[in-house]
Amino acid sequence: MGINLKPDELIYPYFVIGGSGKEEAIRSFPGVFRFSIDRLIKDIEKLHTIGIDKILLFGVPERKDASGSHAYKDGNIIAIAVKAIKKEFPDIVVMTDVCLCAYTTHGHCGILRGQGWSIDNRKTLDALSKIALSHAEAGADWVAPSAMAKKQVLAIRNALDKHGHKKTKVLGYSAKFASNFYGPFRNAADSSPKFGDRHAYQLNFADGKAALEEIKADIKEGADAVMVKPALSYLDVIKEARTKFPDATLAAYNVSGEYAFVKYGARAGLWDEEKMAIEILTSIKRAGADLIITYHAKDAARWLRKS
Numbered sequence: 001m002g003i004n005l006k007p008d009e010l011i012y013p014y015f016v017i018g019g020s021g022k023e024e025a026i027r028s029f030p031g032v033f034r035f036s037i038d039r040l041i042k043d044i045e046k047l048h049t050i051g052i053d054k055i056l057l058f059g060v061p062e063r064k065d066a067s068g069s070h071a072y073k074d075g076n077i078i079a080i081a082v083k084a085i086k087k088e089f090p091d092i093v094v095m096t097d098v099c100l101c102a103y104t105t106h107g108h109c110g111i112l113r114g115q116g117w118s119i120d121n122r123k124t125l126d127a128l129s130k131i132a133l134s135h136a137e138a139g140a141d142w143v144a145p146s147a148m149a150k151k152q153v154l155a156i157r158n159a160l161d162k163h164g165h166k167k168t169k170v171l172g173y174s175a176k177f178a179s180n181f182y183g184p185f186r187n188a189a190d191s192s193p194k195f196g197d198r199h200a201y202q203l204n205f206a207d208g209k210a211a212l213e214e215i216k217a218d219i220k221e222g223a224d225a226v227m228v229k230p231a232l233s234y235l236d237v238i239k240e241a242r243t244k245f246p247d248a249t250l251a252a253y254n255v256s257g258e259y260a261f262v263k264y265g266a267r268a269g270l271w272d273e274e275k276m277a278i279e280i281l282t283s284i285k286r287a288g289a290d291l292i293i294t295y296h297a298k299d300a301a302r303w304l305r306k307s
């Protein structure tokens with residue numbers, strides 16, 4: 001007895017680039033690629049046949065500026081990708097990351113105030129709302145704000161409602177810690193801060209209480225689902241959120257560094273990749289997550305089928 005993981009509880013993240021025929025390997029991120037849209041469609045087809053029906057998209061733009069405007073301009077990479085995916089696979093649940101860090105020259109998740117590196121929350125909410133709207137207009141089922149800007153869920157919910165996108169759901173990256181586990185992701189999205197760090201807006205890993213406050217606030221602001229990120233070092237937070245908010249849809253992000261541990265350890269002969277990944281994913285579900293965003297999703301779906 002016990003817990004059985006299912007493929008439809010897993011969400012696979014994709015990094016999308018411009019051009020065509022591209023499938024780029026990423027430094028220190030084995031098994032994960034940046035796909036141009038044509039290749040992305042081919043990959044989703046494979047994903048679909050193994051039982052994964054939810055994806056999360058990250059854009060890697062060709063150009064950046066101080067305000068991250070390429071994240072929401074007409075014809076932005078994610079809007080094009082979402083349209084293409086929805087046309088080909090109408091029943092795939094498409095979620096989009098809503099943030100600025102991959103689109104700003106400074107690599108921060110918000111718009112900066114003057115010359116310093118404090119975040120201008122009002123301008124950031126404005127930009128995030130525009131991004132969310134452009135994704136919703138393209139047909140995204142869910143938008144997932146990950147900038148940790150104050151009241152980002154509320155601002156996005158209001159913007160969506162005002163423009164007739166009442167059905168588009170919001171997944172808040174509610175409890176997102178300033179973590180050391182994001183290394184491979186930042187190589188993939190080219191989104192490292194060029195100066196300073198993210199401690200001003202992401203959570204202190206020594207403080208579990210603040211995380212629960214953030215989750216509570218996002219639920220109040222109208223989030224359809226909330227998230228704890230990373231997952232493995234934060235199982236206590238997942239468990240506590242599950243207990244405190246039993247009715248909430250709770251997602252956990254098994255992030256790039258957690259995935260890389262498993263991969264590199266397996267390569268070094270320390271453990272079996274399949275067994276290790278299944279143990280980790282099962283523990284995240286056991287702690288209380290309804291949905292798990294994970295780079296293991298493709299392999300896990302295959303492993304789960306054969307067992």
Ligand code: PBG
Nearest residue numbers: 099101146181182185255256257
């Ligand atoms: C930021 C963002 C990050 C991840 C997803 N969105 C990390 C960061 O703060 O740099 C990390 C995900 C991962 O490591 O897999 N918008």
